[in-house]
Amino acid sequence: MVKETAIPQLLPDPLERAQAWAQGGRSVALATVIDTWGSAPRPVGSQLVIDADGNFEGSVSGGCVEGSVVAEALDVIASGVPRVLEFGVADETAWQVGLSCGGRIKIYVEPLS
Amino acid sequence: MDLGALATLNAERRERRAAILATDLDDGRGWVIREGDAVAGALGEAVARTFRSGRSQTVEAQGRTLFLNVHVPPPRLVVIGAVHISQALAPMARIAGFDVAIIDPRTAFATRERFGDVQLDAEWPEVVLARRPLDAFTALVAVTHDPGIDDFPLQAALAAQCFYVGALGSRKTHAKRVERFLAQGVAAGDMERIRAPIGLDIAASTPAEIAVAVLAQIVQALRSRGPAGQAGRSVA
Numbered sequence: 001m002v003k004e005t006a007i008p009q010l011l012p013d014p015l016e017r018a019q020a021w022a023q024g025g026r027s028v029a030l031a032t033v034i035d036t037w038g039s040a041p042r043p044v045g046s047q048l049v050i051d052a053d054g055n056f057e058g059s060v061s062g063g064c065v066e067g068s069v070v071a072e073a074l075d076v077i078a079s080g081v082p083r084v085l086e087f088g089v090a091d092e093t094a095w096q097v098g099l100s101c102g103g104r105i106k107i108y109v110e111p112l113s
Numbered sequence: 114m115d116l117g118a119l120a121t122l123n124a125e126r127r128e129r130r131a132a133i134l135a136t137d138l139d140d141g142r143g144w145v146i147r148e149g150d151a152v153a154g155a156l157g158e159a160v161a162r163t164f165r166s167g168r169s170q171t172v173e174a175q176g177r178t179l180f181l182n183v184h185v186p187p188p189r190l191v192v193i194g195a196v197h198i199s200q201a202l203a204p205m206a207r208i209a210g211f212d213v214a215i216i217d218p219r220t221a222f223a224t225r226e227r228f229g230d231v232q233l234d235a236e237w238p239e240v241v242l243a244r245r246p247l248d249a250f251t252a253l254v255a256v257t258h259d260p261g262i263d264d265f266p267l268q269a270a271l272a273a274q275c276f277y278v279g280a281l282g283s284r285k286t287h288a289k290r291v292e293r294f295l296a297q298g299v300a301a302g303d304m305e306r307i308r309a310p311i312g313l314d315i316a317a318s319t320p321a322e323i324a325v326a327v328l329a330q331i332v333q334a335l336r337s338r339g340p341a342g343q344a345g346r347s348v349a
Binding site for chain 2: 011016018032034045082
């Protein structure tokens with residue numbers, strides 16, 4: 001009989017990945033959706049994990065703001081201080097990062113210590 | 114959060130136990146709360162509510178702002194029959210987040226070579242289900258075409274209120290199954306909960322396409338079910 005695993009292995013699990021990275025000596029940050037308004041792309045609790053080289057796994061949106069979150073996560077890894085990010089509808093005139101779906105999300109980014 | 118808390122959380126998730134990662138948004142502290150842990154006061158109430166609803170949320174407790182991220186075990190998919198459709202269905206369902214197990218007493222079918230590292234039991238369903246009972250968070254799919262293998266787990270799935278029960282076979286085959294089950298004392302209302310012919314009607318033809326149709330129907334059942342206790346009854 002094959003060992004039972006609760007976590008499907010065919011799609012990488014962000015929290016397992018974060019643990020493996022940290023145990024391998026890499027610096028890691030976690031980004032978690034802590035609040036949403038309107039038609040947000042991913043529900044509260046969704047997570048993205050990032051290492052100091054910018055590698056990441058998981059998602060906090062449909063790909064709209066991950067680039068920006070990864071950049072912020074690198075700062076969080078460097079400073080060791082958590083921060084809260086908010087993203088709303090993209091403002092095209094300001095070239096601002098945002099969500100095309102019309103929703104808003106709040107993301108907590110923290111270092112894994 | 115520190116690595117110790119993350120390791121604890123991952124260990125709970127691997128064991129299919131519900132757990133909450135509580136994070137203090139003011140100071141960044143994070144800790145794991147297991148279901149059943151004694152937590153006092155307003156936080157205890159919020160924790161109980163979060164476990165019950167399965168919805169992560171921010172709460173105010175003890176003068177602090179805490180984010181409770183609840184991790185509940187993934188739904189299970191039990192497939193009766195280590196057949197060609199199952200070879201496609203197992204990896205697809207795992208990607209979709211299901212914890213998959215395949216049961217088939219025919220050892221020629223239930224081989225590691227055909228199914229890789231999927232949980233596979235080359236035993237009778239009666240034996241395996243006694244060891245790992247079905248529940249409301251499980252979908253059961255019977256695809257052997259052999260009543261001698263399929264009938265018992267189908268009836269067990271109805272009794273256990275599995276949120277999805279599907280059986281391969283034509284309308285004619287299913288009509289015979291209905292006759293057989295009714296004669297064995299299964300309630301007529303329960304028979305209506307068996308999806309047969311199995312899968313959404315997308316004109317699927319190949320084993321892999323049938324697997325897509327079955328998985329889509331399972332997801333539909335999972336996401337449109339009613340509150341706990343009504344699982345599996347809300348979909349036509």
